[in-house]
Amino acid sequence: MKMKWITTCLAALTLFATACGNSDSGQSPDTNQKKETEAAGKPDSGKEDPYGKFDEPITLSLGKSISTKNTNLPNGDTVDNNEFYRYIEKKLNVKVTHAWQTETQDAYQQKLSVSIASQDLPDAFIVNEKQLKQLVEADLIADLTDVYDKSVSPLIKEYYSSFDDRVLKRATFDGKLMAFPSTEIGGQHSMTWIRQDWLDKLGLQPPKTLDELFAVAKAFTEKDPDGNGKNDTYGFTGIPTLAGWNTVSGFDPIFGALHAYKGQWLKDQAGNAVYSSTLPEMKTALAKLHELYTAGIIDKEFPVRKDSNELVAANKVGIVFGPWWIPYWPLPDSVKNDPKAEWKPFTAPLDAEGKFNTYDQNPTGSFLVVNKDYAHPEAVAKVLNVSVQGNRKLDPDSKDIYKGLNVSWTIWPFNLQLDYEDAAYRSHLELKKAWDAKDPSNLNDEFKMWYENVKENTDNPKKDLAAWSDAMARMDGSAEIDPSKLTIIRNVFFGQTKTMELKWAILEKMENETFLRIILGEEPIDKFDSFVQEWKKLGGDQITKEVEETSKK
Numbered sequence: 001m002k003m004k005w006i007t008t009c010l011a012a013l014t015l016f017a018t019a020c021g022n023s024d025s026g027q028s029p030d031t032n033q034k035k036e037t038e039a040a041g042k043p044d045s046g047k048e049d050p051y052g053k054f055d056e057p058i059t060l061s062l063g064k065s066i067s068t069k070n071t072n073l074p075n076g077d078t079v080d081n082n083e084f085y086r087y088i089e090k091k092l093n094v095k096v097t098h099a100w101q102t103e104t105q106d107a108y109q110q111k112l113s114v115s116i117a118s119q120d121l122p123d124a125f126i127v128n129e130k131q132l133k134q135l136v137e138a139d140l141i142a143d144l145t146d147v148y149d150k151s152v153s154p155l156i157k158e159y160y161s162s163f164d165d166r167v168l169k170r171a172t173f174d175g176k177l178m179a180f181p182s183t184e185i186g187g188q189h190s191m192t193w194i195r196q197d198w199l200d201k202l203g204l205q206p207p208k209t210l211d212e213l214f215a216v217a218k219a220f221t222e223k224d225p226d227g228n229g230k231n232d233t234y235g236f237t238g239i240p241t242l243a244g245w246n247t248v249s250g251f252d253p254i255f256g257a258l259h260a261y262k263g264q265w266l267k268d269q270a271g272n273a274v275y276s277s278t279l280p281e282m283k284t285a286l287a288k289l290h291e292l293y294t295a296g297i298i299d300k301e302f303p304v305r306k307d308s309n310e311l312v313a314a315n316k317v318g319i320v321f322g323p324w325w326i327p328y329w330p331l332p333d334s335v336k337n338d339p340k341a342e343w344k345p346f347t348a349p350l351d352a353e354g355k356f357n358t359y360d361q362n363p364t365g366s367f368l369v370v371n372k373d374y375a376h377p378e379a380v381a382k383v384l385n386v387s388v389q390g391n392r393k394l395d396p397d398s399k400d401i402y403k404g405l406n407v408s409w410t411i412w413p414f415n416l417q418l419d420y421e422d423a424a425y426r427s428h429l430e431l432k433k434a435w436d437a438k439d440p441s442n443l444n445d446e447f448k449m450w451y452e453n454v455k456e457n458t459d460n461p462k463k464d465l466a467a468w469s470d471a472m473a474r475m476d477g478s479a480e481i482d483p484s485k486l487t488i489i490r491n492v493f494f495g496q497t498k499t500m501e502l503k504w505a506i507l508e509k510m511e512n513e514t515f516l517r518i519i520l521g522e523e524p525i526d527k528f529d530s531f532v533q534e535w536k537k538l539g540g541d542q543i544t545k546e547v548e549e550t551s552k553k
Contacts, residue, residue, distance in 0.1 A: 058095070058379055060095070060096050061123045064098055066415070073411070080098040083402055091386050099123070100115075116135065119140060124370050126369070127366070129170065136173050141369040141371065142371065144377060160181075162421040166363050182367070186361065187483075189245065190248075190358075191321070193322060197342040210258070216319070235292070235317065235319055236320065242289075243255060244263075248320065248326055258288065258351070261359045261489060264277075265551070273544060273548040273551050275535075275540065275547075278531075278532045283525065283529075314337065320343075326473075331343050343472065362494040366415075422481075427478065431450055431474055454474065493550060
């Protein structure tokens with residue numbers, strides 16, 4: 001339930017965060033918003049106008065997964081007949097309908113499989129990457145290259161540009177754009193959150209280097225920072241999988257300081273694809289974690305704990321590795337149980353060159369495609385443009401739609417998330433700008449709520465944990481995801497190759513179990529070398545070859 005809430009939180013961020021944000025074009029937010037709003041208000045200005053209204057009514061049928069439960073839709077409105085759809089029809093003369101609709105994602109995938117097999121497709125629908133490739137090979141979906149150039153709005157093009165070519169390239173086949181991809185915002189990497197009150201009590205400074213971090217963790221373990229007279233605290237805890245994007249208590253910051261990255265496909269110095277978990281840097285990192293575990297600095301029970309955050313809530317650890325949003329969870333439990341807890345985020349530890357290293361996540365995961373037989377593919381782009389306008393309240397005509405009713409953005413025709421790669425940091429800058437000026441008047445409703453909570457927590461620290469969470473996450477945590485503070489190691493491949501489909505689960509299980517045994521001391525450090533050889537023999541070499549071939553296409 002907690003992770004579901006966090007996912008909702010991040011989805012809300014990506015929808016609202018950049019409504020007032022800066023653009024990559026160097027123009028001011030107001031300039032961009034004005035351009036978008038003016039464009040949206042134009043009457044029919046031709047087929048190539050991203051917001052131009054069609055002269056004659058047309059229809060657009062969708063295949064869609066959307067639950068009809070708990071929609072908050074009023075007055076008999078439904079998921080396929082609502083103010084969002086009527087707004088689009090008014091703006092574009094496009095009537096959106098549902099060719100079919102499912103209540104769940106599982107049912108959607110089943111229905112989609114049947115539709116693809118029978119070649120009975122809706123006008124537009126969303127697929128995963130594997131399905132996209134199947135549809136392209138079967139020649140069932142439209143080439144959207146010209147549609148993108150002529151009909152996609154400047155704002156959406158800016159979103160894609162913020163990822164360079166890493167998003168659009170994934171939907172491009174033989175030079176043809178075959179889908180509009182979703183975008184996954186960056187900045188969800190783990191940083192280091194530390195109990196500042198424990199640092200103060202022990203007379204320690206915030207760590208910058210790996211050695212300094214370990215010294216602090218050792219002190220938190222051995223010097224009774226909670227003052228209860230018991231030897232019952234740790235530096236930090238962990239998770240059995242050891243690392244992961246958008247997770248809590250993974251060891252990613254430690255790995256990054258040692259140039260080790262678990263489970264990533266990277267380029268070596270010769271430009272070839274390599275699997276990061278098999279590189280010598282990983283052996284060094286595992287040896288260091290084993291040293292810390294043996295010294296009792298890492299929670300001894302971390303491999304078997306059902307919930308790694310129980311020690312955080314019980315205030316038995318003084319360091320937590322996690323993204324900017326962990327003041328929403330699990331840190332509030334710590335503060336609730338010990339109001340003296342003062343958690344602070346740090347972009348640390350740094351490597352020997354003074355850099356904080358992390359890796360990127362998959363920048364896209366879903367793709368909006370158009371039936372090759374649909375006569376108006378540009379209508380799909382225009383509906384997407386207008387939906388983004390309405391979603392973000394950039395068009396004045398959309399500002400009062402379902403105001404205050406908490407109707408989900410997923411009711412809009414396409415469940416396609418779009419935003420800048422650095423959307424989370426942009427939202428921080430916008431909020432901080434208003435906070436520094438003591439003027440929230442230009443903020444949207446979502447930002448105003450954050451602003452008021454920051455003020456509430458400033459006036460009455462920790463009296464309201466919801467206000468504390470907003471203040472810590474939106475002002476302190478998100479300040480640390482400034483892209484200029486990060487060295488992001490880019491993956492060369494996301495997804496699955498043919499051999500991966502057969503063998504990856506076995507290889508991944510072997511990797512996780514071997515690494516964990518090395519850390520716990522159940523296997524010697526040199527077990528890593530035999531693991532690498534076994535990994536290659538059991539399919540790793542073939543998979544690496546396939547990744548290399550795919551990444552160069």
